[in-house]
Amino acid sequence: NIFDDADIEKAHFKLNLNALSLDIDEISNFIPADIPVSGNFSFSMNASGKLNHFFTKFDNLSIGNSNLNFTAKIKNVVDDNRTIDFDFSQSVFFKSNLDEIIKKLEISSIPDFGQMNINQLKGTFKMDTIFSKIDVISSLGNITGFGGINIKDTLFYSGNLKYQNLDLAKILLDPTLPSNLNGNIDFTGSGDSPESIKIKIDMNMFNSKIMNYSFNNFIINANTQTRGKIQIDTLLINFGSAFSENDSISIKQAKEWTKEKISLNGFIDVHAMKKPMYDISCFVKNINLAELLQNKNLPEFFNADFQLKGEGFEPDSINSIFNLNINDWKLRSKKLTPFNLSVDIQKLDNLNKKVQLTSTIGDLLLSGQYQYSYLFRKLLNDIDKLSDFSSEKIHNIFPEKSYESIPSPQMIFSNIPQKFDLRFSLKDNSLLKEFLLIKKLNSDLFLECQYYSDSIQTFIDVKDFSINNFNYSDSINTISVSPVKISSKIKWNITNSTLIEPDFNLKINSRNGITYNDLSLSKINTTLEYDKNELKIKSDADFNDLIQFDLNSNFQASNNQLAIQFDRLNINYLNKMSFAVKEPLLMLFQNNQLTINKFKLLSDKLDLIELTGSVTEDTFKDIKLKVTNYNLEHIWEFIPKDEIEMGYELKGNLDSLIIGLNGSHEKTDIDLKMYLSKLSVGESYFGNIKTDLSHRNSNLSGNLLFYTPQKDKNRDLLKLTLRKVPVNLSLNITGDRFYENNPIDFSVETTQFPLKILSPFITDIKNLSGFADIALNMSGKGLNNLKYNGFISYNNTQFLLDANNMNFSSEGKISFNTDTIKVEKISMKNNPNDLAGGEVITKGKIILDNLKPKEFDIKVFSNKFKILSQASMKSMPSLYGDFVVSFGPKPIRFYGTTESPYITGDINILRAALVMPNTTSTDIKKSVLKYEIKKDSTVEFTIVPDSATKLVTENLTPNKTKKKTQKIKKENSFGDLLDIDVGIKFKGRFFMTLDITGIGQLFAEIGTQNPEDELRYVMKRGSTESQIYGTDIYVKDGSSLKLIKMLDTKGTISFNKGVIDNPGLDLVASYKGQRYKADDIEKYEVKMYIKGTKNIPVISFGYSINDVEGTGDSSRINENALLLLTLGKTKDELQNSQTSGGMDLKASASASATSLASTVASSALTDFVQATSFIQSADIDIGSSLQNLDQARMKFSGDIKGIKWTLG
Known part of the structure; x- marks a missing residue:
């Protein structure tokens, strides 16, 4: 072992590594990784130093589009004092590249930061400390600043961060929190539990927005210097002008300067977590809540403060007081009244608690022993x-x-x-x-x-x-x-x-009650009691001041059924009709079926209403409704008089009505039996009606019999037999009730039916009497294919025709079938007192197409017939008098089609004496004569209306009403389609008394020069005016006009527009008089020319003296002519008169001499004026025209023995 004694941590090394497109997935096949990552990397790495202290640098670490630069200094690797200095500055990292790296981890909670530009990210990491500086830009926002954490002994943390355009929706992955936050935060603190935490936070956000809420500053200044006590020195939300940390103002200044703000301060002491204490005050100033929260139904100006002080957060441990005062606020520009709210929540001894709420709009007090969470x-x-x-x-x-x-x-x-x-x-x-x-x-x-x-x-x-x-x-x-x-x-x-079965009772009392729109319920006294499956209801009330009811009912539920019993039920309708139970009403509801075992109601207006049977939601079974002995006069008590005209005269009795129902609601079998007796309308007695109808399979059948009871045998007047009428009278139907294409078959027949019965229903005639026989049979497949036949004949018929107020008799027969109505003969005769032998006869036929008239040809014959009489004045005040005509040699013929109808024929006027009075209003004035003797011996006379009398307006049209006429758009009627060509001859004498508006009365005999001369009255189809052709109508000799004096009249009268009561005029009326002047007799003549129409005449005058025509302008001629007609002198002659004499004014002046049409202007006055000079001047004021001489005024003046006088 060559390294057995070597001090390897002190050995120097140097490492250079370059990688191009390094595939992590391939490497992981040889070197398994604890964290599975993916991706393709390229980088250049340099490392040098000792194992215990070395330096590492990554240049251009490329992952897709991302490019990272990383350096690190690592010290004390082999001992517990390890230190790492790192730096990621000047790097770019894309979220899409991160997703590729960690795709095997299936992590979806990383915010989408898009492209992250890391301008600076460096710091130091030790075993108990981390410190970093940051300057990062991404789609989440921008952050710069520093921060650090020390956990060596006690947790310590501090930092200072600035942020821009921070979007919480992307950071928290919550789309409901779109935001744009800008500001800075400075914090220092220590501790990791509520009891030990100490922290100080200073934060200022400006020009920011969260969701739809915008604010210009959000300032928090808080600390926990005392253990567990969070002191909020400042929480300020500013909606006014923004200021940032660069503005050199203090928090105190910010509070004072901010005009639109929410400010909060106070503390929360969580040292004892089971019972924390708090004291928080908040002030709201000049806030526009409508704009802030984007809700126009909130105040646009709001000033308020609230305080919350107490202890405990857990409901059953709370002792706190909350006060809210809204002092100044506006909603929709309207200032609202101040609002105050105080809530006092107290926990007393044991479980006793009290909640007391006091406010401007109401109060609440809840006290007792309860636990909030359990109680709710x-x-x-x-x-x-x-x-x-x-x-x-x-x-x-x-x-x-x-x-x-x-x-x-x-x-x-x-x-x-x-x-x-x-x-x-x-x-x-x-x-x-x-x-x-x-x-x-x-x-x-x-x-x-x-x-x-x-x-x-x-x-x-x-x-x-x-x-x-x-x-x-x-x-x-x-x-x-x-x-x-x-x-x-x-x-x-x-x-x-x-x-278990509850016990329940409810009482409701109210005098004035409840009103909902047009519905009201008053005088309510109701009690409900429920005990042991039994509900008892006692109630009385008044509904809409129409129906008063009083009931005592019992609903017993047992064995899946409901027994219903009404021991008392009283109903009163408008104090006109009342109902009461004869004995307890019994009903049973079971298996969705209501069975009516006993239902009998008594009434003060009928004997009995009884109902029995069963009904379900879709069927009837043996339902039977019976009503007996109801007087029909009581019906009209419930109908306003202005809604029915003759119903109040209906009398009779409903002896019995029985209705039976069986079957489904969609296919109901109905039986109806009804007996009506002693029916009459006014003085017309009808008789009795017996009805027996049946409804099966959407067909109605049965009969209705109208009869009069007699000792031996009832006399049948009318019988309606329904053999088959396709109508669905079921409760629930789909489609139309009447089946238009199904077979229909019924008939009507009468024998000597008394027409007097129909008199109340026919408005144009009165006193109808007589008898009719009718037979009508109708059958077919649907209304559009009906076939029918029958006849109507009547005889001994008498009636008064309202149109002319004359009595007539009539008889006739009309037969008809599907295609034709044949008028075999209709005779209408004058009453012998009006015209003996006067008769008009009508014959003809009407061809039908689908029950509608298509063609017709009807002729009217008469040798003589009286159309008007003196009695016609009642219904025709503008035209009345005797008027007798005949038709021939051509009868009046009405023929053609409904699109092109014609009227032709000849009318002969046999005798006429017509009166055409004025129908306009006339003022009747009574005047008195007043006089005053002045200092200069002048006497002034004045005629004034008598104050003791009233102005009387006589309306010469009795039927005229004061109803406001409504403008009705004229539509073409059948009359507009008529083409009329009728010849008219004046066979007999035609006298006319004609009141010419504003002038006087014309007594005239009119006619043609030859009785055989014919006038033709023509009205072409589509024309708005008629035409008169043929000879003229002359005013014959002996005719006269009464205007102050009687004037002989000649001329013509025309009816060019077919208007009988307003004829055209072309008349000359003349008056010839004489007067004595200087032992000589002078002759004078006044002529009056009348043109225009009766209602709107056009008048002018002329005169001559000894055949010398008067001269001057038209007004001068008119005035002289009227003075000659009235006084026998012209205006100049009156002024130049020097004859002395006397005058008696007593009678003439007091009779209102100011009216030309008055009797003052008489021949006696004329003779008097001609013989004296007491009247030296006369003036006539005729206004702007001569259209209405009744409104002309005359003024006289003169001298009586040196005393000057004036009149008028």
Whole structure:
């Protein structure tokens, strides 16, 4: 052994090693490695020195794209004072290359640092010490600084690190923690247990972000100089302007200068770990929580402070006080009221504890003997047990195939009873309303209850739960409760982890009750009691102020069945109808089937409602509903009067109604029998109705008989026979109820049916009487393929037609089949008092296509027929009077198709005396004459409205209403399609009394020059105006216009637009008079020219004196003409008059001489003015036009024996 005595550790050596593409996997085949690594390496290594002290250097250690440089000095290799100085500086390392090296280790918890640039990583390693400097850049962030650990005697550690762009999500492999941290940390400490640890930490992060939370500074200054006591001198989070360690400011200055911050200080003493002590204060200043936490529903301005002081972290050992004060805060730019919260948790002697919470919005006090952790588990277990018990009970009565009982987990019960008293109140909800964006929320709640539980029983006593006031409102719902008092007790035992039958009671009382939107429940007095499988309910309440109910019921559960009994059930609807049980209602629910054994209700409005039978979720079995003796008049008590017009006149009695149901809900067999008696509407007596209907296989069959009872034999009036009507009346159906393509077959027949019965239902006629025979048979495959035939005939029919307020009689017959309606004959006759022998006859036919009119040809014949009379004034106040016509030689013919209908024929006016009054409002004024004698002997007369009378507005249209007319978009109707060409002849005399708006009354006889001259009234299809062709209509001699005086009238009247009550006018009315002047007689003539229409006339005047036409502008001529007509003088003649005389003003002035249309302007006044000079001036104010002379005003002035006067 050549080395036996050699001192080998002192021997010098030198080693150079170069490797290119060294495959570790191949080498491991020859040299097994304890740690399996892989990869392909290239490097250059130099080593020199002694074995006990040597130097090693690796240059360009390449692993894939990574390039590492490594040097090491190793000293004292063979003794216990070994030292290694290492240096990895100026190296690059890729995570992908590391993954290749350690792929056999299957390690996945190494963060992805991407490309790591190691600018500096060097240090010293000893047996009890390690120290290093670092400057590394990677995708995890950048770190520079130094640190070290000494474990020689006591653990000692220190360091100073700076970091940039540090991402915790990558470092901790947690994607929920994206961050960008920048700052520095300086720490010094010793010790490795809470009792011995001493540490001082100074940290400042700036311009950093964790998740979505950004801050400009995060400063921590803490130490544990006292054993086990962690002193936090400063914990400051700054959201204002950032400052870094290079800023020469102190921590104190940072606290003072920071405007937006969270600041915390205090201590935690963990020296006694079982009962640590703490005293922490926190201040929040000007924080925008909405922006910080990116939640717009949080305050955008927040100032608060809180303090936590006490001992213990384990729930049952806590003695602490927590105070929170929010002094200034804003939510959605609205300043909120301050909020205070105080929580005092106390551990008293033994198991006694107390939790007291006091706050701005409510208070809570929980006191008793309990263990927090066990109590909460016990409460949850109680809820599970009650839920399991309820579910099992419900399942026994209502079995479900999918039901599976899941037993609650077994719980180890404590031998120590748990009990507490709880008091809770909620008083101010303004803050909740603001945070929850609730339109309205306020409440006043109070709860007081007791709880006791041990290993075998549990007892809960809700002594008082009062909702003194609760109002909630949002954009959809509104809830109001005020006030409600609730009390309840529940007790149950547990044996072998199984809950035994509980005892339970609940009482609810409220006068005003609960309102939910449009639903309300008030005057509530309810009691529930559950004991030994029996639930008793007593309740009375008022629902929506519509229904009051009062009940006493019993629900007994046993043997998988539920027996239901109502000993008392009273229901009152609107105080108009009430129901009460005749005897106890008995029902049984078993195997998902409800059997109604006894159900009888009495009422003050009927004898009995009885229901029997069974029903399941999908079938009926022998269900029978019976109602007896109900007066139909009571129906209308429940329907608003404005919703039905004639229903209030309906009278009669429902003698009996029986409905039977059997079969499934999807295919139900229905039987209905109904008897109605003494039916009438108003004064029209109907009779009785008997109905017997059956529904089988989606087909309705049976009959309805309308009859009048008689001594020997009932008289059948109408019979409806349904042989087959394809309709599905089942409860549950899929698709349409009516089967359009299935066979249908029914018929209707009547014999001498009294038409008086129909009178209340026909709005256009009154006093209908007579009889009708009807036969109708309809059958076919579906509605679209129906075949039908039959007839309608009627006779002895009398009625009053509302349109013209005239009485008529009629008889006729109409036959029909699937394709045609034939009007065999319809005769309509005048009442003999109106026109003896007046009659109109209609014949024709209508061709149908799919039950709709396609073509028609109907003719109307008449030798004479009265259309209007004086009685028509009631329904036609704008046009009434005698009007008799005939049709011929061509009858009136209505023919064509629905797309192209025509009306042709000839109308002969045999006699007419029509009145067309004004239908506009007229003011009737009463005036009085006042006079005043002035100092200069002047008398001033004034006509004023009489203050003792009221302004009266007479509406000459009785049927006119004040309803606001609505604009209705006009749509094309059948009338717009008509093409009309009718000839009109004036065979007889036609008199007309026509009120021309604002002028006067025209008494005229009109007609054509020759009775055989024809006018043609034409309205072409699509045209909006009619045309009149042929001869003119003349105003004949003897016609006159009444305007102050009677004026002879001539001219023409036209109906060019087919409007009868507003004809066109082209008239000349003239008045010829004479007057005495200087022993001479002068003749004068006033002419009035009227054009336009009756309602909008256009007027002008002219005059002549001794055949000399008046001159001047139109206003001068109009005024002189009216003065001549009124006073017999022109304006100039009145002013130049010098004749003396007297005048009696008493009668004329007081009668309101200011109206031209008044009786003051009479012939007597004219003669008086012509004979005297008391009136020396007269002026007429006719406004801007002559359209309405009723509004013209006249003013007089003159001299009576030296006394000047004016009037008007």
